[in-house]
Amino acid sequence: MSEITTPTPSPSAPKKMEDIVALCRRRGFIFQSSEIYGGINGFWDYGPLGVSLKRNLKNAWWNDVVERELIGPDGDAVHIVGLDSSIIMNPKTWIASGHVGGFNDPMVDCKESKQRYRADHLIVLGSTADNARLYAYIENDEEQCAAATKGLARYEKRDALDPSVHMLRSFMVLTAEDRARTVGPHAKEVGTLTEARKFGLMFETNSGAVRDESSLTYLRPETAQGIFTNFWNVCDSTRVRVPFGIAQIGKAFRNEVTPRNFTFRSREFEQMEIEFFIRPDSANEWYAWWRDWRFNWWQQIGLAGENLILREHDRDELAHYAKVGAGTSDIEYRFPFTAPGFGELEGIAHRADFDLSAHATHCGKGDKMRYFDQEKNERYFPHVIEPSAGADRGTLAILCEAYTTDATRASGVYMNFTPRMAPVKAGVFPLVNKDGLPEIAERLFRDIRKKHVAEFDEKQSIGKRYARMDEAGTPFCITVDHDGATSGTATIRHRNTQAQERVALEQIPAFIAERVE
Numbered sequence: 001m002s003e004i005t006t007p008t009p010s011p012s013a014p015k016k017m018e019d020i021v022a023l024c025r026r027r028g029f030i031f032q033s034s035e036i037y038g039g040i041n042g043f044w045d046y047g048p049l050g051v052s053l054k055r056n057l058k059n060a061w062w063n064d065v066v067e068r069e070l071i072g073p074d075g076d077a078v079h080i081v082g083l084d085s086s087i088i089m090n091p092k093t094w095i096a097s098g099h100v101g102g103f104n105d106p107m108v109d110c111k112e113s114k115q116r117y118r119a120d121h122l123i124v125l126g127s128t129a130d131n132a133r134l135y136a137y138i139e140n141d142e143e144q145c146a147a148a149t150k151g152l153a154r155y156e157k158r159d160a161l162d163p164s165v166h167m168l169r170s171f172m173v174l175t176a177e178d179r180a181r182t183v184g185p186h187a188k189e190v191g192t193l194t195e196a197r198k199f200g201l202m203f204e205t206n207s208g209a210v211r212d213e214s215s216l217t218y219l220r221p222e223t224a225q226g227i228f229t230n231f232w233n234v235c236d237s238t239r240v241r242v243p244f245g246i247a248q249i250g251k252a253f254r255n256e257v258t259p260r261n262f263t264f265r266s267r268e269f270e271q272m273e274i275e276f277f278i279r280p281d282s283a284n285e286w287y288a289w290w291r292d293w294r295f296n297w298w299q300q301i302g303l304a305g306e307n308l309i310l311r312e313h314d315r316d317e318l319a320h321y322a323k324v325g326a327g328t329s330d331i332e333y334r335f336p337f338t339a340p341g342f343g344e345l346e347g348i349a350h351r352a353d354f355d356l357s358a359h360a361t362h363c364g365k366g367d368k369m370r371y372f373d374q375e376k377n378e379r380y381f382p383h384v385i386e387p388s389a390g391a392d393r394g395t396l397a398i399l400c401e402a403y404t405t406d407a408t409r410a411s412g413v414y415m416n417f418t419p420r421m422a423p424v425k426a427g428v429f430p431l432v433n434k435d436g437l438p439e440i441a442e443r444l445f446r447d448i449r450k451k452h453v454a455e456f457d458e459k460q461s462i463g464k465r466y467a468r469m470d471e472a473g474t475p476f477c478i479t480v481d482h483d484g485a486t487s488g489t490a491t492i493r494h495r496n497t498q499a500q501e502r503v504a505l506e507q508i509p510a511f512i513a514e515r516v517e
């Protein structure tokens with residue numbers, strides 16, 4: 001193998017979300033759902049490259065969680081089995097889990113602007129020393145920040161503000177009197193924001209021919225409950241013993257009030273969830289182990305930089321099921337639309353025995369459903385550590401992280417996917433469409449394809465073919481040229497450096513395998 005050329009890459013410019021969305025559309029990563037009809041808010045389709053990228057992410061998760069050896073905090077192998085439960089479940093499931101009744105966001109409507117806001121996202125600023133007006137702004141949102149900046153023009157005499165009232169408060173803590181003095185983010189008048197009201201997030205449907213209350217069912221808002229309701233089936237049908245986990249990848253549906261930021265908050269999305277069942281007294285140890293292992297895992301699949309953080313929850317953020325003690329943390333990524341802030345990719349929660357005991361109570365069997373620990377000779381409801389990740393948010397984070405501008409190349413951009421995530425591992429090209437080069441290239445392509453996803457491309461100039469592969473994030477491009485045809489070699493171009501090396505044809509499949517497996 002010999003090094004041929006190494007162009008100098010140019011430094012990457014800041015990433016703009018609209019450029020990433022445009023590339024996703026142009027190259028077939030992600031499309032709007034039912035686009036020909038104008039789309040539908042909160043729903044997305046994955047094109048040929050996108051479906052491979054997302055599948056690579058889900059396969060990596062399944063492989064590393066369910067299939068490969070994983071060594072736990074005690075030095076023993078961690079035992080996790082898989083599951084694929086139904087999307088529609090007996091509606092009692094959602095009463096027991098707290099989703100019917102509890103699973104909804106408090107929302108605030110503005111009577112003037114007709115906008116709807118999540119109450120916990122509204123922050124309020126006292127205006128003048130007499131505190132006559134309060135101004136509400138939307139937190140962590142580009143549009144809202146713009147509105148807030150405009151709103152700040154309303155404070156021309158900011159210096160005159162009394163610091164004791166010039167402070168941020170949550171809208172949630174306002175009294176009716178305060179609300180009457182508040183101006184909404186997109187309003188001019190005071191008192192046009194309503195009290196916070198709950199908004200059901202579960203999609204409803206009917207199961208069977210009759211459409212009435214008795215046939216009402218829901219599309220699951222999380223895959224977790226399919227795992228909890230199958231806990232006893234798995235214990236009875238396999239040799240699992242606490243501690244062990246059940247893992248599931250599947251669709252979840254939430255009628256989000258404000259779907260936004262591309263696929264980040266959608267109404268149909270996919271989750272990758274583990275419910276890990278443990279003895280109650282080992283919660284701290286397992287919680288810390290899972291939190292750190294999951295954080296490491298995201299780093300390994302391509303989110304290694306400073307855009308990924310691990311954040312422990314404040315107590316007032318905990319979900320209804322989360323146990324204060326072992327804790328709850330989020331793995332968060334700095335998306336272009338959240339920067340300088342972060343958005344959640346995965347939550348790791350100590351759910352205690354909330355779900356298992358709730359299902360035991362609601363199905364009427366109660367304490368009889370306690371798990372029998374043969375080793376300890378005692379009965380209990382196992383506690384649960386839940387690492388719950390989003391496959392769509394993960395895919396989006398990988399796309400954002402990989403997007404790299406580079407003025408030195410024809411495409412102006414390349415996708416820096418890790419070889420494991422890259423939808424296509426190798427592109428194979430004949431330099432020209434004659435002199436026997438296509439035949440040699442095609443033989444090589446078919447050889448590589450026995451084990452790895454590869455693309456054969458004989459159309460357009462070689463520069464355009466490299467550009468297409470750069471945008472697809474293909475790590476290696478192999479070109480069969482005239483020199484190669486006589487010497488039995490081809491050039492391999494490395495995506496990130498654009499460096500090329502010449503390798504013997506028969507060594508190329510092994511060369512690719514070594515670098516992408």
Ligand code: GAP
Pocket residue numbers: 221222223224254256263264265266267268269270271273344345346347386388389390391392393394
């Ligand atoms: N079983 C726990 C649970 O569902 P969650 O924090 O509501 O917890 C887990 O959801 C993960 O699912 C999130 O970290 C996120 O990655 C993903 N997720 C949740 N809502 C989503 C939405 N509307 N769109 C896309 N992904 C979502």
